[in-house]
Amino acid sequence: MIEDSVEPRFEGSTLVIETSSGPETYDSQFLVAALLVFAAKGDGNISEKETGKMLQLVKEHFHLHSGESLGLLTRAMAELAENPDLNSLLRELSHTLTPEEKEDIAVMLLKVIAVDGIKDFDETELENIAEIIEISPEARHNAFERYFAEQED
Numbered sequence: 001m002i003e004d005s006v007e008p009r010f011e012g013s014t015l016v017i018e019t020s021s022g023p024e025t026y027d028s029q030f031l032v033a034a035l036l037v038f039a040a041k042g043d044g045n046i047s048e049k050e051t052g053k054m055l056q057l058v059k060e061h062f063h064l065h066s067g068e069s070l071g072l073l074t075r076a077m078a079e080l081a082e083n084p085d086l087n088s089l090l091r092e093l094s095h096t097l098t099p100e101e102k103e104d105i106a107v108m109l110l111k112v113i114a115v116d117g118i119k120d121f122d123e124t125e126l127e128n129i130a131e132i133i134e135i136s137p138e139a140r141h142n143a144f145e146r147y148f149a150e151q152e153d
Contacts (some may be wrong), residue, residue, distance in 0.1 A: 013096040029062050031075035031093040039109045042125035053115040057108045087132050094133035102135045106143030
């Protein structure tokens, strides 16, 4: 939990925030997990299907074991619950991502948003997240095209 933080710093691609209870570290894996949780919570709760999809996506994207994926998502959920204003941290972390990585994240977000069988995406959810991590309109468009192309296969 972030509390009374001092000047955050990057060590490589890891954001380190010194707090009164010790250093907190955040990396691109945490960023992706937090964004997926944020998208899943967009409709008010996280369904079992959304949880399963997030676990699968994190595991595949980062080549993690199931337990590591679960731990990462659990940490992201706890941080979001304890720090509802996590947007500035996520924005800082997003500067470590390439435009291609941001597009990949957008595709994953679409998969989580759609897992409950929603035919018409609530684009506001995606727009809010895209704004936080500065996903370009072109990358968002490409993400939609990639997502729907995968659905046709």
